[in-house]
Amino acid sequence: DVKVTQSSRYLVKRTGEKVFLECVQDMDHENMFWYRQDPGLGLRLIYFSYDVKMKEKGDIPEGYSVSREKKERFSLILESASTNQTSMYLCASSIQGNTEAFFGQGTRLTVV
Amino acid sequence: GESVGLHLPTLSVQEGDNSIINCAYSNSASDYFIWYKQESGKGPQFIIDIRSNMDKRQGQRVTVLLNKTVKHLSLQIAATQPGDSAVYFCAEKGDYKLSFGAGTTVTVRA
Numbered sequence: 001d002v003k004v005t006q007s008s009r010y011l012v013k014r015t016g017e018k019v020f021l022e023c024v025q026d027m028d029h030e031n032m033f034w035y036r037q038d039p040g041l042g043l044r045l046i047y048f049s050y051d052v053k054m055k056e057k058g059d060i061p062e063g064y065s066v067s068r069e070k071k072e073r074f075s076l077i078l079e080s081a082s083t084n085q086t087s088m089y090l091c092a093s094s095i096q097g098n099t100e101a102f103f104g105q106g107t108r109l110t111v112v
Numbered sequence: 113g114e115s116v117g118l119h120l121p122t123l124s125v126q127e128g129d130n131s132i133i134n135c136a137y138s139n140s141a142s143d144y145f146i147w148y149k150q151e152s153g154k155g156p157q158f159i160i161d162i163r164s165n166m167d168k169r170q171g172q173r174v175t176v177l178l179n180k181t182v183k184h185l186s187l188q189i190a191a192t193q194p195g196d197s198a199v200y201f202c203a204e205k206g207d208y209k210l211s212f213g214a215g216t217t218v219t220v221r222a
Contacts, residue, residue: 035212040121041214042213043201043212044212045209045212048208048209048210050208056209058209059211090156092210099144099146099158099205100146100161101156102155102158104155
């Protein structure tokens with residue numbers, strides 16, 4: 001079974017903190033994605049990566065950065081957390097050229 | 113910006129009836145259009161995709177229709193079951209990027 005693992009299910013952080021969300025996949029997928037999910041807005045793409053050390057901005061990259069030093073790991077970084085970054089964060093991976101992405105269970109981040 | 117969207121945020125269906133979930137898209141350059149299902153507390157799961165040069169594709173109890181003239185995508189679920197209750201997302205794939213719409217919550221009535 002393909003497994004995409006996000007390091008935390010729930011996270012509470014303070015405004016201004018630097019936050020790291022970690023995602024690991026065990027299927028040697030080339031592509032990895034970070035989305036945030038908010039009611040009424042669906043899944044919005046923050047960043048994606050199609051290879052180690054490669055990253056591309058998605059639709060809402062402001063306030064976020066990413067790191068992909070190893071193929072299996074894709075990290076999302078909130079440089080200075082703000083309350084409007086309170087959301088459900090979903091990581092996904094897929095084989096290059098494939099339409100099927102496999103998602104983790106999500107991290108519900110609350111910034112207070 | 114947002115290029116994929118769904119017509120209705122909620123849909124209530126009687127068990128055993130057929131469901132139709134609609135989606136409008138704006139990016140004609142996408143290679144594929146895809147439907148995902150998200151059950152409560154889980155990440156989205158792939159249901160079915162359709163290549164941009166096709167009009168119809170059938171899977172197990174599901175059919176996806178693509179109308180490029182009006183940029184419309186639909187998912188039909190036959191004989192809807194309680195396990196079909198979920199949020200359904202349409203998505204589009206272009207190059208490496210995978211973009212999702214806002215989602216439709218389907219509730220199946222017993």
